[in-house]
Amino acid sequence: MNEPHLLSRRHALIGFSATALGLGACATRPAPSPVNALFAGQVNDQGFMQSGYEGFVQAQKAFGLSGRYIDKVAPRKELLEAALRDLAGGAAGLVIAHGGQNNAAAQQVASEFPNVRFVVTQGNVKAANLSSYEVLQEQSAFLAGALAALTTRTGVVGHMSGIRVTPGLKGRAAFAAGVAATDPKVKLLTNFSGNQDDNALSKRIALAQMDAGADVIFTMLNAGRQGVTDACAERQTRQIGNVIDWTQRNPGVFIGSAMATVSKAVFAAARDHAEGRWQGGVLRQIGLEDPEAVRLALAPDVAAPVRAALESVRRDIAAGKVRIPEQYTGPEFTA
Incomplete structure (x- = not known):
């Protein structure tokens, strides 16, 4: 079986502007920095990866976010790290790594990019610029x-x-x-x-x-x-x-x-970034109460x-x- 290429696809997702959403006249906060995302699987898998991707797209539309995503990366630490480094470069403000298989890779790459925010969904890792968002x-x-x-x-x-x-x-x-x-x-x-x-x-x-x-x-x-x-x-x-x-x-x-x-974890991370409420070093959990x-x-x-x-x-x-x-x-x- 052929192994997925490291960066089989790079997808530019164009954010919806505040004006397009009908919010231009009321906007007082500057546009948030881009949010990029890693899905170490297929975003059309009718399961975990697709749900996370849908949360990413919903957040882009809701908060006027620009950004891109990478999918189809084999769940090996060195490949995940390389993809996260790619996503953290440039003007990225937040990088979301969807899935707990990204725990170790996100910890490593977050330490290399202290000015970029990182989130692992369904993860359990924390650092000054790294948090985890988990649907229980x-x-x-x-x-x-x-x-x-x-x-x-x-x-x-x-x-x-x-x-x-x-x-x-x-x-x-x-x-x-x-x-x-x-x-x-x-x-x-x-x-x-x-x-x-x-x-x-x-x-x-x-x-x-x-x-x-x-x-x-x-x-x-x-x-x-x-x-x-x-x-x-x-x-x-x-x-x-x-x-x-x-x-x-x-x-x-x-x-x-x-x-x-799990789309809610991705959405919540992007929302907190867009609204200026994101914090590093925390584990946010969502359970049966929702x-x-x-x-x-x-x-x-x-x-x-x-x-x-x-x-x-x-x-x-x-x-x-x-x-x-x-x-x-x-x-x-x-x-």
């Missing part, structure tokens, strides 16, 4: 675990992801905890394949999990989700999606979707008692009564 997808992942445990008929459920980055690991730990808290007798099969976008690989692993008894599979994949969806359609197995509401797209396959609208950002979507055929049980869990999480672990220590599934 682990809260909806815990609810996804509860849904899987409540709806499995075989007593076996699956989890599938690609690369082992902090958000994915936290999401897996939360899902596992939701399963165990709801029904400790349910068996969990969990796999990180090493690739978020390979449909042939994801289908093979999904079929192997089904052969091992899984009848509900939680996927934390990007473009590679379609392989699991195809396997589920063939075997009449239910899937729980993530990031966006997959129950709206295919309710016959998707019994639920652990929504974490249902537009974090929630569990359910397919129409989810029974009323299951819905009621999930609502009780949701309230407990929002009230801080549920501790969601960040690490999983159980067995791994290999196919």
Whole structure:
């Protein structure tokens, strides 16, 4: 397989001026410096990267921001660093690195460009000119675990992801905890394949999990989700999606979707920069208190008692009564 080129695309996104937005007469603040963004994946993956990209475009339109983005960069530290250096050059005021796989690269490059602001979305790094903005997808992942445990008929459920980055690991730990808290007798099969976008690989692993008894599979994949969806359609197995509401797209396959609208993290970072409220050295978190950002979507055929049980869990999480672990220590599934 050919590896993505370092900078496969450079895209200039022309910001909307304040005048074009009808704000010219009222504008008193000078135009904010450009906001650039890195998406270490495909911005049309119908998942995590696309959601972040949509937040970037929304912020450009809303706040008259100019800037550009780079996508299709392999998630290797040296390649991410090179892309971030490219984006930090010139007149950049803020560089947003979308995804926790950028943690180490952003720390390094932020130290080289002290006059540029950096944000890692779904990250956990901080410095004088570096902050992290995080949508707490682990809260909806815990609810996804509860849904899987409540709806499995075989007593076996699956989890599938690609690369082992902090958000994915936290999401897996939360899902596992939701399963165990709801029904400790349910068996969990969990796999990180090493690739978020390979449909042939994801289908093979999904079929192997089904052969091992899984009848509900939680996927934390990007473009590679379609392989699991195809396997589920063939075997009449239910899937729980993530990031966006997959129950709206295919309710016959998707019994639920652990929504974490990560576009809100990108949008919030750009908004704070544009409005002069950005601060370095902080971790901003958005959780279930904002249902537009974090929630569990359910397919129409989810029974009323299951819905009621999930609502009780949701309230407990929002009230801080549920501790969601960040690490999983159980067995791994290999196919």
